[in-house]
Amino acid sequence: MIFKKAVSRKEFKALTYPHMKLLYNVALKYCHNVFDAEDIVQETYLMAFNKFHQLREKSKCKPWLLRILRNNFLKSYHKKKSRQRLSETDYQDFLKNSVTPDDAEHVLAKVSNRLAVQKAINQLPEKYKEVLLLYYMDEMLYKEIATVLDVPIGTVMSRLTRARQGLKGILIKQMNSKNKILNIDFKITDTVKTK
Numbered sequence: 001m002i003f004k005k006a007v008s009r010k011e012f013k014a015l016t017y018p019h020m021k022l023l024y025n026v027a028l029k030y031c032h033n034v035f036d037a038e039d040i041v042q043e044t045y046l047m048a049f050n051k052f053h054q055l056r057e058k059s060k061c062k063p064w065l066l067r068i069l070r071n072n073f074l075k076s077y078h079k080k081k082s083r084q085r086l087s088e089t090d091y092q093d094f095l096k097n098s099v100t101p102d103d104a105e106h107v108l109a110k111v112s113n114r115l116a117v118q119k120a121i122n123q124l125p126e127k128y129k130e131v132l133l134l135y136y137m138d139e140m141l142y143k144e145i146a147t148v149l150d151v152p153i154g155t156v157m158s159r160l161t162r163a164r165q166g167l168k169g170i171l172i173k174q175m176n177s178k179n180k181i182l183n184i185d186f187k188i189t190d191t192v193k194t195k
């Protein structure tokens with residue numbers, strides 16, 4: 001029996017460890033912070049190890065792990081009901097560390113657009129947001145998403161369409177309410193006069 005357990009550990013490691021980076025990235029997109037993402041991935045691997053005997057087809061290890069991750073996230077999400085958001089000081093620190101004099105306008109526009117899109121995605125209902133993230137961020141196929149979420153492919157397709165429409169509507173409202181997402185003048189004027 002001890003030999004059998006050692007073999008299953010090797011097999012578990014060989015099948016699940018290649019997906020760790022993907023699981024972490026998905027968890028990070030769900031949680032929006034490193035600490036919670038690491039906790040959920042750790043819980044996922046612990047639960048997967050304890051239930052490894054339930055994995056019937058080795059080729060479906062990735063969707064199986066993603067389903068466990070999703071369920072762990074939903075459990076923690078319902079408990080907390082609120083997630084940590086990027087604070088203004090974190091945003092300012094990011095800008096200080098990443099902006100160089102040559103491309104300041106470009107970096108600010110890119111960061112502003114990324115934050116606007118992230119804010120819009122966060123406003124979507126959870127069932128639309130998760131399909132959108134799995135499809136675009138993790139580049140999963142409809143069939144894989146259907147397996148992970150345990151829903152029919154048609155449901156994945158309709159949720160993705162609704163997520164796109166919702167995202168488009170939210171971004172249009174943001175643009176209309178602010179006129180422009182970014183309106184900063186970076187021109188430097190010469191205040192020193194020569195005699």
